[in-house]
Amino acid sequence: MCGIAGIILREPGPVGDHLARMCEAMRHRGVDSTGFALYGEPVEHLVVRLRFRDATGWEEQLETLIVGLRESGGDLVADPSLDRDPRAPDRFARLELTFPGPVRELADVLAGRGGVEIQSVGHSLEIVKDLGDARTVAERHGINKFRGTHGLGHVRLATESITAVSYGHPFWAEPFPDVAIVHNGQLTNYYKSRRLLEQDGYRFHTGNDSELIAVYLADRMQRGQTFYDALKGSVYELDGCFAYLLSTADAIGSAKDMFAIKGLVVATVEEGVAMATEEQAIRAVFPDELETVHPDPKSVFIWETGGRVLQEIV
Amino acid sequence: MSRDGNADPGYARGRSHVWTPEIIRDIQAKADLGRYQIRGFSTFQRFPSLDDLVFLPGVMTRIPLEGYREHCETSTVIGGHDPAHVSDPLELAIPVYLTSMSFGALGANAKQALARGFSRAGSATCTGEGGMLPEEREASDRLIYQMTPSRYGLDLEHLRLADAIEIVIGQGAKPGTGGLLLGMKVSEKVAGMRTLPVGVDQRSAVRHPDFLGGDDLQVKIEELREATDYRVPIILKLAACRVLEDVKVAAKTGCDAIVVDGAEASTAAAPEFQLDHTGIPTLAAIPAARRALEELGLYGKITLIASGGIRNGVDAAKALALGADCVAIGTAALVALGCNAPRYVEDYEALGTAPGACHHCHTGRCPVGITTQDPELEARLDPEEGARRVHNFLTATVMEMTLIAKSCGKRNVHNLEPEDLRAVSLEASAFTGVPLAGVDWVVGPGLNERGV
Amino acid sequence: MSTAVRVEVDADGVERLNLELRRLAAEGAAEIVVKNPRSRHNLAVGQTAPVRILVDGSAGYYCGGLNAGAHIEVARNVGWGAGEAMAAGSLVVSGGAALGTGASMRGGALVVRGNCGPRAGVCMKGGTLIVEGSVGYAAGFMTHAGDLIVLGDAGEALGDSLWEGRIYVAGAIRSLGNDAVVVEPDDEDSARVHALLAEHAIDGRFAFKKVVAEQRLWYFTSRNAEAWLRI
Numbered sequence: 001m002c003g004i005a006g007i008i009l010r011e012p013g014p015v016g017d018h019l020a021r022m023c024e025a026m027r028h029r030g031v032d033s034t035g036f037a038l039y040g041e042p043v044e045h046l047v048v049r050l051r052f053r054d055a056t057g058w059e060e061q062l063e064t065l066i067v068g069l070r071e072s073g074g075d076l077v078a079d080p081s082l083d084r085d086p087r088a089p090d091r092f093a094r095l096e097l098t099f100p101g102p103v104r105e106l107a108d109v110l111a112g113r114g115g116v117e118i119q120s121v122g123h124s125l126e127i128v129k130d131l132g133d134a135r136t137v138a139e140r141h142g143i144n145k146f147r148g149t150h151g152l153g154h155v156r157l158a159t160e161s162i163t164a165v166s167y168g169h170p171f172w173a174e175p176f177p178d179v180a181i182v183h184n185g186q187l188t189n190y191y192k193s194r195r196l197l198e199q200d201g202y203r204f205h206t207g208n209d210s211e212l213i214a215v216y217l218a219d220r221m222q223r224g225q226t227f228y229d230a231l232k233g234s235v236y237e238l239d240g241c242f243a244y245l246l247s248t249a250d251a252i253g254s255a256k257d258m259f260a261i262k263g264l265v266v267a268t269v270e271e272g273v274a275m276a277t278e279e280q281a282i283r284a285v286f287p288d289e290l291e292t293v294h295p296d297p298k299s300v301f302i303w304e305t306g307g308r309v310l311q312e313i314v
Numbered sequence: 315m316s317r318d319g320n321a322d323p324g325y326a327r328g329r330s331h332v333w334t335p336e337i338i339r340d341i342q343a344k345a346d347l348g349r350y351q352i353r354g355f356s357t358f359q360r361f362p363s364l365d366d367l368v369f370l371p372g373v374m375t376r377i378p379l380e381g382y383r384e385h386c387e388t389s390t391v392i393g394g395h396d397p398a399h400v401s402d403p404l405e406l407a408i409p410v411y412l413t414s415m416s417f418g419a420l421g422a423n424a425k426q427a428l429a430r431g432f433s434r435a436g437s438a439t440c441t442g443e444g445g446m447l448p449e450e451r452e453a454s455d456r457l458i459y460q461m462t463p464s465r466y467g468l469d470l471e472h473l474r475l476a477d478a479i480e481i482v483i484g485q486g487a488k489p490g491t492g493g494l495l496l497g498m499k500v501s502e503k504v505a506g507m508r509t510l511p512v513g514v515d516q517r518s519a520v521r522h523p524d525f526l527g528g529d530d531l532q533v534k535i536e537e538l539r540e541a542t543d544y545r546v547p548i549i550l551k552l553a554a555c556r557v558l559e560d561v562k563v564a565a566k567t568g569c570d571a572i573v574v575d576g577a578e579a580s581t582a583a584a585p586e587f588q589l590d591h592t593g594i595p596t597l598a599a600i601p602a603a604r605r606a607l608e609e610l611g612l613y614g615k616i617t618l619i620a621s622g623g624i625r626n627g628v629d630a631a632k633a634l635a636l637g638a639d640c641v642a643i644g645t646a647a648l649v650a651l652g653c654n655a656p657r658y659v660e661d662y663e664a665l666g667t668a669p670g671a672c673h674h675c676h677t678g679r680c681p682v683g684i685t686t687q688d689p690e691l692e693a694r695l696d697p698e699e700g701a702r703r704v705h706n707f708l709t710a711t712v713m714e715m716t717l718i719a720k721s722c723g724k725r726n727v728h729n730l731e732p733e734d735l736r737a738v739s740l741e742a743s744a745f746t747g748v749p750l751a752g753v754d755w756v757v758g759p760g761l762n763e764r765g766v
Numbered sequence: 767m768s769t770a771v772r773v774e775v776d777a778d779g780v781e782r783l784n785l786e787l788r789r790l791a792a793e794g795a796a797e798i799v800v801k802n803p804r805s806r807h808n809l810a811v812g813q814t815a816p817v818r819i820l821v822d823g824s825a826g827y828y829c830g831g832l833n834a835g836a837h838i839e840v841a842r843n844v845g846w847g848a849g850e851a852m853a854a855g856s857l858v859v860s861g862g863a864a865l866g867t868g869a870s871m872r873g874g875a876l877v878v879r880g881n882c883g884p885r886a887g888v889c890m891k892g893g894t895l896i897v898e899g900s901v902g903y904a905a906g907f908m909t910h911a912g913d914l915i916v917l918g919d920a921g922e923a924l925g926d927s928l929w930e931g932r933i934y935v936a937g938a939i940r941s942l943g944n945d946a947v948v949v950e951p952d953d954e955d956s957a958r959v960h961a962l963l964a965e966h967a968i969d970g971r972f973a974f975k976k977v978v979a980e981q982r983l984w985y986f987t988s989r990n991a992e993a994w995l996r997i
Contacts, residue, residue: 001527001563029529030566157529157566160559184529241526260884260903261526263846263865277529279845280805280826287804289823289842294864294883296921297903349986464908465870465889468851470812470832497985509872509891509910511930515986519908523869523888524828524847533807537828540784541812 002169003029004182004264005153005281006245006252008303009272012041016138016146018285019153022276023134025284029277030157033168034137035129037180037247040148042124045077045098046177048110049119049126051165052091061115062093068109074099085140090165092119092141094126104175117166117205122178124148124249129168149305150272152247154182161208170247171214174203176221178249183210184277185242185262193238213244231255231300232314243295245275253302260297267292273303340586350587352494354675354685356487356580356623356645361595363578363623364632366742367735368751371721379720386716387726390640392478393547393570395615399539400547400570404456404478406640407436408712409727410630413575413621413642414460414480414551416442418495418504419582419675420648422449424684426697428647429453431704435712440480440642443493443518445507446472453697458549461538463492463519466508470541478546478571479538481522481531483564484553486579486622489593492518494583498678501687528563535568547571547617553579554599554622555592561606571617573642574603578623580645582685583676596622597636598745601732604637613637627714634715635730636746643711650707651700652682658694770797780806784813791815791836805845810838816855830857833874846883849876852893858966865902868895871912877966884921887914890931894962904943906933906977915959917972928979934959936972945983951976 003026007018019036040047052058066076076097083092099106103121111118120127126146130137134155138144154169161167173179187193190209193216198204202215216238220230231246231253241261246253254264254275266275267282267290274282279292295301295311302310329335343351372378379386394403412432417425419442429439430453438456441447445467451457459476461468473479484490495504495516505512525534535548547570552560554576564572576596581589600620607613620638623645624630630641645653656669661681665674675685683694719727722734736751737743743750744757771790775783783800787810790798797818803809807826810819813836821829824842833852840848843861850869862880870889878886881899885907892912897905900918907923909931919937926943934951942948951959951974963970 001529003529028532157563159528159563160556185527260865261521263526263530263883265845265864278805278807278826279824279843280807283805283824292824292843292862294862294902297884352986463889465851465891468870469853469872470814470834470851473832509929511984514929514984517983517986519889523885523907524850524866530827530846533827536781537808537811537831540780540782540808541832543785544782 001030001157001159001186002182002184003155003277003281004169004184004243004245005274005276006151006182006247006254007272007274007285008150008252008305010307011271012147012149013271014144014146015039015148015151016142017144018274019151020134020138020143021284022274022281023138023153023155025281026155026276026278027133027135030155031133032158032163033129033131033156033165034134035127035154035156035168035170035182036138036143036146036151037120037125037127037153037170037182038143038146038148038151039124039178039247039249040126040146042249043096044123045096046103046106046121046123047126048095048097048106048121049128050093050095050110051117051119052093053115053117055089055091057115058091061113064113065110065116068113069097069099072099072101072105072109074106074109083141088140092128092130102175103177107174118172118174120172120180121174122249125172125178125180125247127170127172127180129154129170130165131163131168150247150252152180152182152245152252159186161206164206167206167208169210171208171211173214173218173221176218179214179218179221179227179246181210181214181217181244181246183213183242183244185244185257186240187212187238187242188240189238190240209240210244213238213242213246217246227251227253228300228302228310231302232312235298235300235314243277250306251302251304253300254295255300256295256297258298264295265292266295266301273309350585352496352583352676353586353589353673354580354582354584355589355673356578357589359577359590361578362597362739362741362745363595364597364629366739367597367632367737367746367748369631369635369718369722369734370736371718372723376723378723379725381717381720384720384725386720386724387728388712388716390728392549392617392619392640394617396570399544399568401543402477402545403570404438404458404547406438406456408708409634409640409715410435410708410711411437411456411458411640411642412439412647413644414440414442414458414482415582415644415648416444416493416495417447417450417507418442418444418499418687419685421680421683421686421692421695422447422503423692423695423697424648424651424700425450426453427651427695427700428704429457430697430701431647431650431708434701434705435708437708438477443482444504445469446475447507451475460551463522464508465523466518473538473542476542476546478549479542480549480551480573481534481569482551484555484575485551485581486553486575486577486593486596487581488584488588489553489555490520491585491588492520494518494581494585494676496583496676496678499582499685499687504687528567531567549573549617549619551575553592554594554596557594557599557602558606561603562610565607565610565612565616569616571619572603573619573621574599576620576622579621581675595745596620596624596633597742600633600636600638601746627711628718630711631715631718631727631730632735634727635734636732636748639728646711647704647707648684650704651684652695652703653680653684655682657682769795770799771795772799772801775800775802775804775806775809780808784808784811787813787817787819788815791817803840805843807845810836813838813855824861829859830876833857843880848878849874852876862899867897868893871895875962875966877968881918887912887931887933890914896963896966896968898968900937906931906946907943909933913958913962915962915974917968925977925979927983928977929984930979933977934974935977936974939975939977942977945980946977947980949976949978
């Protein structure tokens with residue numbers, strides 16, 4: 001149970017600030033953790049967001065990880081940027097790197113030794129998530145300064161799974177670079193679906209049911225589905241209640257459950273399209289009165305950065 | 315070997331442990347009706363219960379208080395920890411109030427008798443889902459107004475007349491489903507209060523129409539506070555299921571109190587299989603609820619109320635020791651009123667049952683006039699005599715609680731702790747984290763070490 | 767005092783705004799304008815006086831909830847549960863409404879000029895809900911009583927599990943819910959719908975389909991076993 005937000009701008013702009021304000025306006029929907037999936041200017045190499053679980057010993061872990069990266073044929077293309085909040089029990093790092101192999105292998109290289117969580121991998125996607133309310137997380141990670149084309153935000157009210165950084169949203173759809181999801185609701189076929197996907201070799205890093213959506217979509221795309229088709233299929237294959245947003249390098253998509261249990265409001269504004277669990281979140285950024293759409297149950301939408309919109313009730 | 319010989323005891327008993335007489339009867343009934351069976355009362359399952367816990371009164375290490383002389387405090391406050399949002403917390407003289415039982419499930423005489431009895435004991439009653447009966451408001455000094463998913467009779471005026479508001483998320487007798495009131499009890503008055511056609515089999519909604527999760531519920535609670543001027547506490551009633559997680563979500567909505575209703579809870583009508591096969595027992599639910607609040611740092615700040623199969627003062631004392639601040643009783647109060655009493659025996663027989671075994675609340679033919687809307691049957695219950703019996707029962711209940719507490723050396727029943735208990739069964743120890751008697755060994759990882 | 771008063775929605779929220787509205791009404795304000803509503807939740811809930819409250823923009827959840835006499839007008843959109851449990855008075859929404867509009871309302875009139883989201887009129891127990899646009903999924907779900915009038919189209923599962931509520935739809939019905947059935951409206955229906963629309967100055971020169979309960983789910987008896995198995 002949570003609040004979700006998304007925004008897609010016609011021109012690159014302050015997506016970080018927009019999403020931070022949208023999340024802050026939905027503070028009452030959850031303060032256990034907050035997270036953002038932000039899309040900046042795409043680069044040739046990969047941008048990786050990492051979290052070292054323990055503030056002591058992270059330097060060594062980072063060294064080891066860089067050695068491992070170089071042994072696998074990859075390399076850093078810039079110095080890592082690090083979050084050095086001395087009060088925090090953990091450390092966050094942003095790496096820019098090249099890697100010759102598939103992203104899945106990169107994930108093994110980076111996180112294989114433990115102690116490290118990959119928050120995202122992409123050419124433009126950067127996921128930042130942390131414990132606390134929207135303002136705390138945005139301030140700590142400088143979210144408001146982030147400029148880009150689009151992104152997602154999430155405030156979490158933990159339900160059945162624990163409150164932990166890795167359990168927060170957005171979830172990166174490993175191993176797909178640049179794909180992330182945020183979800184409001186709960187899935188009632190999580191354990192069974194998870195077992196089936198694990199049997200097929202997928203990895204789950206948390207016990208949060210929403211992670212299933214990311215892995216499910218990754219699997220369907222791996223099998224060659226477009227992400228529009230994957231969204232459509234999810235309406236029938238995921239059980240429970242949900243309104244979720246999926247983001248890729250050039251689009252945001254949404255899907256809603258069959259019984260219209262979870263809410264979503266979409267507003268088209270001059271600057272682009274914004275969507276959130278509650279209208280007041282959108283108005284925290286666009287204070288003027290809005291033309292809004294409430295997607296129907298079973299509906300899927302895709303808003304592309306180029307302005308094209310696809311929508312369907314499946 | 316012949317069938318009628320004595321050589322094969324299986325044949326002689328003629329009884330399978332798989333296909334028991336109850337199962338056979340159930341299948342035959344389904345074949346007759348084309349639906350599952352519905353009945354009232356509580357589960358017929360045998361769960362590990364509060365009976366598997368015993369108190370450890372003071373011996374050499376602790377000094378008991380004089381059970382028949384020294385005072386032991388019982389006053390209880392619901393929702394007293396947030397004066398900014400609750401100007402008038404619900405103050406009870408005793409940590410026992412009447413759980414929600416609707417007018418509809420119960421007749422008006424029963425509602426009045428209970429309201430008077432609990433009021434005399436300085437306690438509260440709850441409207442249940444059928445709306446606020448004027449007679450009950452009149453008779454009850456402290457009335458909790460219930461808001462259920464179907465919102466029967468939901469009315470601003472009644473909300474403002476209430477001393478607390480209880481939002482039902484689920485009930486222990488039948489978690490995950492709405493209320494049920496069969497046509498025999500949907501009298502003109504009941505139907506009028508619920509805006510239903512007279513005589514229909516009412517099946518209530520399970521989901522609230524305008525909030526669908528803890529995130530939205532936070533907004534709903536604010537609405538109710540705005541509408542009632544931040545006066546009364548707001549209670550959430552939960553069926554005991556995933557208690558640790560459910561209570562955490564409930565606590566984060568900003569409510570003032572949480573009821574955890576165990577699987578032993580009764581109802582006037584439910585699909586039989588739900589009574590027997592859904593939800594977790596009360597003794598397992600209370601420690602889990604306490605732990606949920608502790609993990610959020612809200613233990614003692616949100617009032618924790620336990621219900622479901624609380625039968626007497628000893629059960630209530632154990633519930634308090636396990637972590638509840640208060641208990642709610644239902645069936646025990648009905649039994650005090652005369653439920654299952656050996657009167658009008660021929661009417662029990664007409665229902666195919668007998669005093670002591672009656673669970674036919676759903677039929678509306680209650681022989682003692684409690685769970686009925688039939689004026690003739692209802693007349694068998696004199697509200698004043700009923701009130702006297704209920705008050706007597708509550709007095710005895712509180713005497714049991716205080717005597718136990720004093721024997722444990724406590725001058726306040728709220729000072730009972732899990733450490734005052736020992737388990738006499740492996741299950742009870744594993745469910746509650748209370749050590750086994752004698753060896754002081756906890757079955758399983760114990761309450762405080764359980765991982766997620 | 768019989769004047770118009772302006773109230774600003776506080777940037778931090780609505781806490782105790784409704785008490786302020788009630789106080790102003792009690793002092794005799796005839797009209798209160800709520801400025802900068804910012805799609806905030808719980809605007810104008812629990813009002814009892816027959817005061818006119820104008821919400822100057824969009825409101826969030828439960829706008830006009832538990833209304834017992836005020837005449838509330840919202841210039842733009844409303845969120846979930848607008849006019850929930852309303853007993854008297856009116857709520858007129860110039861824009862659209864989200865989920866559960868008029869949930870469990872018992873009286874008064876609720877008019878939505880735009881479209882409604884899912885479950886409009888859910889558990890409604892009286893009064894009139896007029897939607898000039900279309901209604902979404904499961905409009906009239908478990909509607910006990912009252913009139914739900916839709917000038918546009920109805921989505922899936924219209925009138926699911928109806929009790930004695932009446933639904934009138936001018937446009938297309940995507941699908942009917944369990945136990946809902948379309949019947950021919952009679953003259954009385956027509957007169958009633960047009961009268962209700964006329965009360966709100968809405969042009970009602972449409973042909974309506976009427977949806978009521980087939981009553982196959984009203985009785986939990988074996989004669990309707992088949993109906994139960996459908997769910």
